[in-house]
Amino acid sequence: MGNLVGQYIENLFGVERPVNTTLNFDFLSQSPSKTFLLKQKSEKATLFRGQFEYFEEQGIIMFLGSPWFSSIEELVSNELSISDFAALDPMVDLLHLIKNQELVSADLKELVETISHQKGSLENLSYVASANLDGIIFTDEEGIITYANEGYLRQTKYELSEMLGKNPIEIGRGEETQKQELKKMIDSFFKKEPYKVELKHYRKDGTWFWARVNGQVVLDKKGNFLHYFTLVEDVTEEKNSKNRIQEFEQTFRQVLEFSGDNVWEHDFKTGKTIFSNKAKNFLGLKFDQSTNLEDVWYSHIYKDDLQLLVENDKKYRGGEISSHQLEYRMLHENGSIKWVKDRGIVIEKDSKGLPLKIIGTHSDITDQKDAEKELINLNKKLGSVLNELRDVIWSVSYPDFNAVFFTPSAEDLFELDMDTIMDGKSWWEKTIHPEDQHMLDEIHRELHQQKEYAKEYRIRTKSNTVRWVQNKGKLIFEDGEPVRINGILVDITERKKTETLLENQEKLKNILIDISSTYINIDLDEVDSNINASLEKIGDFVNADRAYIFSYDLAAFTCSCTHEWCAPGISQEIENTQNVPLKYVPQWFENHTKGKPFSVEDVSHLKENGMEALYEILEPQQIKSLIAIPMMFKDELLGFVGFDSVKKQHTYSQKEIDLLFVFAQMLVNVQKRKQSEMRLFQQEEKFRNIISNMNLGLLEVDLEENVLHANQTFCEMAGWGFDELIGKKATDLLLNEEDKEKLHKKSESRKIGVSDSYELKYKRPNGEYRWWFISGAPNYNDKNELIGSIGIHLDITDQKRLEEELIRQREDAEKSKRAKEIFFANMSHEIRTPMNAIVGMGEQLAKTDLSNQQVKYIKAIQDSASHLMVIIKDILDLSKLEAGKMTIESIGFKPKNIVEHAFGIMNAKAESKGLDYSILNFDERIREVLIGDPIRISQILLNLLSNAIKFTEKGKVMLQCHLVSETAKEQEIKFTVVDTGIGMDDAFVKSNFEKYVQEDTTITRKYGGTGLGLSITKELIQLMGGSMQIESQKGIGTIISVKLKFKKGKESDLPKDLPISIDYNFLKGKRILIVDDNEFNRLVASTILEQHDMITGVAINGEDAVKAMKTEIYDLVLMDVQMPVLDGMMATKVIREELNSSIPIVALTAFAMKGDREKYLSHGMNDFLAKPFQEKELLHLISRLLLGKPLEEESAPEKGQESAALYSLEELEGIAKGNQEFMDKMMHLFHSSVMESAEQAVEEFEKGNFEQVKKLVHKIKPSIKMMRIHQISEEVVEIEKEIEEQKKSDRMIYLMNHLDEVLHLVAKDLKSKNK
């Protein structure tokens, strides 16, 4: 604007806003903070926006403003650039923003245009889609409908909103929707392939339409899935019409095919013929595509009929006919002729009316043709049959019975001509037998009632012959009225005859059955009279006058009558017919040898037939006819049965003959039976004799034990006579009450078929006892009914005595064995008791002031005593060895110590004999510690050394130890004892040192000893798996080597000497009751106890002890077990139960065996000590019991270690986290609460209050767990679970004791640590 100073503002600017304002000083001075828009009065007409400020003091007005631009272009047109604006001036930025705003608007405008354009396109598209009559649906990749057009909504009757979000299958599937098509659709959909299916699409209302569904995926340019496009066409109409056409066609063809076997079609233009049913044609033809059917058809037409078709064809072509029906023959492929009915009709004609297409059928009418032929044949046959018919078929009028029709056979039947027959009803009344006239009435009646009848009656013919007829007739109705009777007459004369015959045969059969039954179970002596009766019966039946049985004697060539029956008035011939020579009746005999009957129908004709001899025999007897049936057994001819007819001639029918054969056979059987029964009887007799003569007693009794039979031997065995036995009750006679019971059971079992054997002691009438071995079996009769039993008796008294003797001897042996065991046990007790005194007093003596010499003696005494104890143990060992009860220990030991110890023990003895006694060698390679049984090794060495010393008078006894071999784990050591003694001879060495045997008795006398040493040694060595070798020479000396293998051991394998802590101060003044019947033992115990300032009382037996307990107060009782009057066990019981005292009781016993401790504890004792005992052992036990310290304490080798394993305070310490007060409290709680509960539990357990125990154990369980007392943590659970069930079982006793012990150990350890 250049230099403006001095110019009038009015000249420079005009006021644009507020309008109508002039730049008046006064006005401006009064318009502070008012916006003014000034316009530069120049070409540029730049606007300035700002305000006027009035400075009163100076009297000036200042305009503060900046150019005002509405666009950046204005800026440029004002020749301004960014640099013209102060950095703080946002004008440029604002203008920039405005520019931006413009740009954005332009963008938006463009966008809106694009969108509206696209919207227009889309609308167009959607109009197309919506306007489409077919349904259109879009689905997403999951098949969910995202769009459906109007068409689809119309088709399905759904609202769009109902459809969106569902898939088309949900919408359209229904019951009859084709599953296969659905599957195809879904498969294609997921493969994104186009598909086209037709299926039933259901509408919302449940109706359906045929839908053709076209699906196709729509992808974008990049091939990404956009949507699935599906077009649904309603093709119901199309489908229906197609179906209708198809159905019609189908029906049409079916009808045609049904009416004929083949439907054909001929096209005259192409000359082509089509057959519908090629496969199943009735000519057996085979077709293929190329076959010209017309040619084939024509070539198969039967030659003579071909012309028919040719002419027919001609007629069609000429337009003469428009349909045809022909029947002609054709040749089947198999050569047979088939009749064909060929029908056809023109279905298309050209404009001239000539046929273009014919359709027709071929039907196989062969069967029909055959049937026609058959019918003709039948007619012919029927005619001849009627003519030939013997039976009469007839028809008469009803109700007057006038003849209507009769077959020609009527003439023969009635012996009347047809005219007579047809005349009224004469046939009916004239022919019937006068006696059967009543039949007519019956026929009338039945006809009336049942409309039909069947009757049998007689007629009499013209020639007076009587015939039986069967007349069957039936009323025939026409229009509901009976008009006729049709019927048939059959001549049954022959049948009637046969029936009569059959009746006779039946009767004969019955007679035979009757007869045969009489022979069943018949006594032999009744047979003959029965045969006679049978003869009468049969003879009577066949109208014979005489019936007889002859037996052949083929050796004599004669026959004799054995039985005969004669009708009244007929002579007996039996006397005259003995030994009849067969030569008189050759034919007769010949027939019989062939098994055939011999019969004479008429005796008068015999002469003519050349049987004069027979005639001569029969004629005098006035026999008219006869029959003789042979009696055969297998091939053997025995005789015959014959029947004579005297009064009347008789002809035998075949049936009669057959039955007579049966009768003959019956007779044979009877005879045979008779014979076999005889044989049986004889055989039985034989067996009876055998048994009678044998040394076996046979006794047969019935079901009631009554004697049926006894053989001689039995009678002798039993000492009863036969008569005395028979009929008597065997059990009463033979048995005492006890055996009766036994036998009763036997006979019961017999009834169910049981056979068995048993022994029985029998007392003979003379008082002598016998042993019987009896084998009994049930006895059955021939009907297999049980009738009793049979017993075979054998006297086994001698064997029995032998057996008893053996048993007695065995018992004696066992008794003596037991005696030996008892002896050993007692001996050990007897010796141990005084030994207790020796050991005990020795110990006490050793404590007194002694000279060196005395000390040595005492030592010797003590050693000997110990050794003696070992010997006692030997004896026990031996019995253990014998019983296989010896066990070998496996503990660490120092071999050198063992050798030196054994050597040392024997030293004094060797020295006393002045022997050169030394350990010659101890192999230094032998390990310091080995694993084995040191006591047994020591025992072996002592045995060997003492033997050596014993049997050596002068010279030397040496002991050597060598290492023989060595492996990583084992060493084999050889101990050798060499002496220059008396030696043994070979035989003794080889005798294996039998027990108690010394080489000879002089040795025993001279050297003493048990003779057990070597024997035990040997067995011990064997038990240890070692070997012993002996070299000896009589008078020179003996070398005995023992080889033993040991496992190598370490220092730590050595058993620790138990540190026994005895609180002597505590023991002072304790009152101990010593109960022992042995004075020495009492003395030993009281000496020891008094030495330690305890106060002792004594009792000499259990009773004494109980008494003492009542009068004095004691702290503890030492109780011997074996005592007179009242033993230790009983005394304890009394103390516990009657005195109700829980005073500690220690069992003292010389019977120290394994398992004893448990035994004593279970009898209420607190512990036990084996005699002889060591002083320390006794004191320790007492102090432990009085302190309530458990036994295990002493076996605690190192306290630290043990307690570490015993319990752990880790968990508690974890909880305490260094809070000692808490720990102390917990410890206190353990001592008070837990221990108290535990002790209570033990008490309750003693009392048997198991429920209480359970509660208490339950109470202490958490503490045990908390303190990790592992040893019993599971056991308490077991106690809690089982205590009520098991009560004071061994297991529970153990568990309770263990619980008590472990808790005391823990308590003690805790106390020691707290100090």
Place this chain on the structure above:
Amino acid sequence: MYGLVNKSIQELITTNFGEEKWEIIKANSEIEIDYFISTEPYDDSITYKLAQAASIELGISVDEVLFAFGEWWVLKTGNEKYGGLMKAGGSNLKEFLINLPLFHDRIMLIYPKLTPPEFKIDEIEDRSLVVHYYSKREGLVGFMKGLLSGLGKLFESPVEIFHLFGRENGDDHEAFKVSW
């Protein structure tokens, strides 16, 4: 990069090679944006992708493409749409370039979401100066050159551009000596 840059690229391609080519390049670049809004910031990678796709499609190097973008931006877009603004930057090339730091400082205000590059101008002589270009973006040297070249053309003072140094060689920014 604000939409206007990408939009400019779109215009460059459609103007020179047709709509179809743009669609191909856009498709090849695999960017999924149909329409760029000028005042909306877009990720830089979109510009690179477009450049790469164009490079492949047009058979020229990415640098050349970016150069072309740069020129186009100034001459077409800048001039046509921001003509006033451009002119407000200075009445001649030198003035404009000297105002460039100022210009960009102001842009921060207008495009708060933009991290505009920072410029320093020194060694100003009569017909040359050095433009120091500090940007977080890399690989836009070609674009920068194109811009400078375009500016030269806009102010009818064709320029020679010499890339003095750049981050390629371990420096912390790019420096161009612009002579006209």
